[in-house]
Amino acid sequence: MAERILSVKALTKRFGGFVALNAxxxxxxxxxxxxxxxxxxxxxxxxxxxxxGALFCDQGTITFKGTDITRLPAHRRTRxxxxxxxxxxxxFRSMTILQNLLIPMEYAVxxxxxxxxxxxxxxxxxxxVGFRGRANxxxxxxxxxxMRKLELARALAARPQLLISDEAMAGLSSSExxxxxxxxxxxxxxxxAVIMIEHIMRAVFRFSERVVVLDxxxxxxxxxxxxxxxxxxxxxxxxxx
Amino acid sequence: xxSAGFWSVVAAALLGGLAFAALTNNAYYFTAAYAxxxxxxxxxxxxILGGFTGYVNFGSAGFFAVGAYCxxxxxxxxxxxxIDPPLFVFVFASAIVCGLIGLxxxxxxxxLKGVYFAIATLALAIVFETLIKNWSYVGGAKGTPILTPDPxxxxxxxxxxxxxxxxLFVVMLLLSLTAIVISRxxxxxxxxxxxxxxxxDELAAExxxxxxxxxxxxxxxxxxxxxxxxxxxxxxxVSFIDPASAFxxxxxxxxxxxxxxxxxxxxxxxxxxxxxxxxxQQFISVTISSELNVLLVGVVLVAFVILAPRGLVGLVxxxxxxxxxxx
Numbered sequence: 001m002a003e004r005i006l007s008v009k010a011l012t013k014r015f016g017g018f019v020a021l022n023a024x025x026x027x028x029x030x031x032x033x034x035x036x037x038x039x040x041x042x043x044x045x046x047x048x049x050x051x052x053g054a055l056f057c058d059q060g061t062i063t064f065k066g067t068d069i070t071r072l073p074a075h076r077r078t079r080x081x082x083x084x085x086x087x088x089x090x091x092f093r094s095m096t097i098l099q100n101l102l103i104p105m106e107y108a109v110x111x112x113x114x115x116x117x118x119x120x121x122x123x124x125x126x127x128x129v130g131f132r133g134r135a136n137x138x139x140x141x142x143x144x145x146x147m148r149k150l151e152l153a154r155a156l157a158a159r160p161q162l163l164i165s166d167e168a169m170a171g172l173s174s175s176e177x178x179x180x181x182x183x184x185x186x187x188x189x190x191x192x193a194v195i196m197i198e199h200i201m202r203a204v205f206r207f208s209e210r211v212v213v214l215d216x217x218x219x220x221x222x223x224x225x226x227x228x229x230x231x232x233x234x235x236x237x238x239x240x241x
Numbered sequence: 242x243x244s245a246g247f248w249s250v251v252a253a254a255l256l257g258g259l260a261f262a263a264l265t266n267n268a269y270y271f272t273a274a275y276a277x278x279x280x281x282x283x284x285x286x287x288x289i290l291g292g293f294t295g296y297v298n299f300g301s302a303g304f305f306a307v308g309a310y311c312x313x314x315x316x317x318x319x320x321x322x323x324i325d326p327p328l329f330v331f332v333f334a335s336a337i338v339c340g341l342i343g344l345x346x347x348x349x350x351x352x353l354k355g356v357y358f359a360i361a362t363l364a365l366a367i368v369f370e371t372l373i374k375n376w377s378y379v380g381g382a383k384g385t386p387i388l389t390p391d392p393x394x395x396x397x398x399x400x401x402x403x404x405x406x407x408x409l410f411v412v413m414l415l416l417s418l419t420a421i422v423i424s425r426x427x428x429x430x431x432x433x434x435x436x437x438x439x440x441x442d443e444l445a446a447e448x449x450x451x452x453x454x455x456x457x458x459x460x461x462x463x464x465x466x467x468x469x470x471x472x473x474x475x476x477x478x479v480s481f482i483d484p485a486s487a488f489x490x491x492x493x494x495x496x497x498x499x500x501x502x503x504x505x506x507x508x509x510x511x512x513x514x515x516x517x518x519x520x521x522q523q524f525i526s527v528t529i530s531s532e533l534n535v536l537l538v539g540v541v542l543v544a545f546v547i548l549a550p551r552g553l554v555g556l557v558x559x560x561x562x563x564x565x566x567x568x
Contacts, residue, residue: 052448078450086448092441094506103438106431108450158449 005030005193006051006082006162011060013046020046022217023060028162028195033188035208035225036197039237042214044197045087048164051195052084053077064162078108081161085154085168087197089147093140097131097150098122100139104158122157129153129183145176152183163187164195169203177203205229213237247425251418258414262407271410273527275478277519278413279471283492284499284511285420286467291497292505293428294460295440296351300362302493303369304465307342308335308472309487313379316387316476327393328412328474335473336466343465344458351457354443370488384483387476409474416474420467425508427463436460437506491535495519498542504552513553 006028013021021043028034038044049055051062053074062070069077083104092100101122109118126135129149139150148168155163165184169177181203188194198204204211205225213221213228215237221228228234262271287301312331319326350361374382392402402408427433435456438446447453476482495518503514518541522534549556 054444054448073452073454074447075450075452078448084448086445090442090445092438092445094437094441099434103434103446103451104449107435107452154449 003030004028005032005065007063008051009061009063011047011050011057011062013043013050013055013057019217021050021057024214024217024219026212026219028193030193031188031191032193033207033209034193034195035204035211036195036214037199037201037204037211037228038214041216042237043217044214045166046217047214048084048166048195048197052082052164054084075107078104078158079110081159082164083108083155083158083160083162084164085148085151085166087166087170089144089151091139091142091147091150091154095139096136097126097139097142097153098135100150100154101125101157104154108158125153125156128156128186130179145172145179148172148180149183152180156187160192162193162195164197166197167199168196169198169200181207251422255414255418258411262402262411266403266407268404268406271404271406272478273523275406275410275413276523277515278410278417279475280495280499280519281417281512281515282413282420282467282471283496284503284515285424285508286464286471287496288500288505288511289424289427289467290460290464292500292510293433293436293440294457296358296457296460297497298359298362299493299497300346300364300366301464301468302496303362303366303488304339304343304468305472305475305492305496306366306373306484306487307369308339308469309475309482310373310376310379310472311335311338311469312473312476313385313387313482317378328408328477331476332412332416332470332473335469337469339469339472340462340466343468344462346465347458347461351454351461366488366493370484373487374484380483382484384481384486386481387479389477389480405477409478412474416470420470421508421512423463423467424511428508432456432459491538494538494542498538500552501542502545502552504554504556506551507554510552510554517553 004027006026008024008026010023010025011021012019012023024043024047026047036044036047046055050057053069053072053076057070060070061068064077064080064082067080069080092103095103098119102118105118105122123135126132129152131149131153142150152165152168168184169180172180177200184194184196184207196204196207208225211223211225211228212219213231213234220233220237221231223231283302283305286304290301291297312335315331315334346362346365350358350365353361373379379385389405392405392408394401402411427436435446435451438449438451439453439456443453472487475487479486499514499518500511501514502518503512504510518538521537525534525537545552551559
């Protein structure tokens with residue numbers, strides 16, 4: 001594994017009496033592509049809520065690039081480079097596509113001295129996700145696939161070092177899945193580590209170098225896609241046999 | 242609106258107001274204009290938290306009353322230690338006190354969302370009212386009379402106001418323009434863009450690096466300060482103040498209705514709403530009946546919430562966009 005960028009130790013999160021995550025460990029190398037899978041309700045989204053700071057964990061520690069960020073609010077984690085997209089797209093609906101991107105550029109990116117012009121940078125990102133010429137479209141009236149692209153574009157605008165993509169492809173057609181996958185791979189080539197949460201196994205196994213499987217708040221398996229497919233524990237979790 | 246255009250309109254409004262004060266002597270006009278300007282400031286103040294930030298609340302007008310009572314208390318206390326300050330001292334003091342209370346209240350309530358937040362702010366206004374009702378130094382529940390001071394003179398008598406209400410009108414004009422400038426500055430600044438993100442989706446904003454709690458607290462502080470600022474001169478305008486009138490529902494509803502009618506997402510929304518509705522109210526209370534203007538506010542508010550939820554400004558923008566598409 002390359003140098004470690006994220007290290008999660010014994011992460012535990014309870015909602016009342018329900019244990020959503022039970023002492024889960026997770027490591028991520030710099031520039032690594034990790035798939036996080038598991039049946040519905042297994043704790044995937046809770047896990048990334050805890051990593052991104054949308055929720056605080058009850059126990060355990062989260063270290064990002066050598067700094068303990070367990071108690072840091074979400075917006076400060078974003079500034080450090082942990083950026084997420086949402087399972088159900090949450091655009092800033094009163095704004096145009098371009099304005100959506102300018103929010104993280106203004107708030108999350110610290111510009112030492114004279115950086116590039118934010119608007120130029122935003123337009124470059126829009127080109128990457130295939131939004132060329134649509135910068136001034138109203139973000140509240142996009143189609144599902146466009147909303148997902150906007151989620152990713154906005155996440156990119158925050159200049160992530162670790163991107164957490166929460167089911168960016170659910171409900172998309174197979175060509176649309178390829179499109180989103182292409183964007184994530186392109187991003188990864190630039191050195192951004194990616195955690196992908198996904199139910200579409202074809203996409204997860206094609207994308208990930210390593211896969212972690214959660215079930216009922218526990219990590220039940222970890223390995224290369226090839227190993228995971230053959231894992232009897234995983235089979236039992238998914239098929240219940 | 243571009244900067245040059247904006248500042249010319251501000252200057253024109255100021256000069257127009259001053260000319261009006263210099264040329265007219267009918268006290269009614271100043272009383273009516275004062276009422277409209279007071280509503281204008283309160284509409285702008287409410288809109289900073291309710292419109293820009295999306296935290297719709299029913300407690301804002303309580304800050305107006307607290308501002309008024311802050312002035313009552315100072316007006317009683319300062320002369321007792323031999324200080325007789327000019328009006329702007331009361332305005333500043335009320336703005337600062339109410340800003341700080343806004344900050345504290347925001348810290349307590351801004352973790353709540355939607356209807357829960359609205360209820361919490363309503364409760365807060367009742368808490369303030371109860372406290373003041375039981376504070377005998379400022380008159381308690383039975384209220385307190387305030388002697389209208391003599392009209393002041395400035396520049397060794399070169400500028401002399403013929404009546405105090407005229408002076409209050411000029412003060413209110415200055416405060417209104419200040420509120421407009423502050424509101425426009427906020428909505429066009431980095432803070433305003435962050436607040437818009439909070440309004441659209443708070444969690445997404447936080448995850449995009451926006452320090453949501455801090456921005457909400459700034460918003461609540463500015464709201465409180467502007468409300469308090471509007472409350473200070475009110476004391477001298479009415480010459481008798483009691484909790485029932487200062488915390489009256491009518492004042493509170495106006496400060497919500499005007500931005501809603503004008504359009505909450507824009508700095509000029511509450512200005513348009515307050516000028517139109519405020520003028521209509523003054524007109525109706527003189528020509529038809531003062532009870533009818535309460536009905537007017539209710540009917541117009543309901544109509545706008547249903548038919549044009551983005552207010553007059555939003556409606557006009559939509560129509561223009563449509564005309565452009567078809568034209």
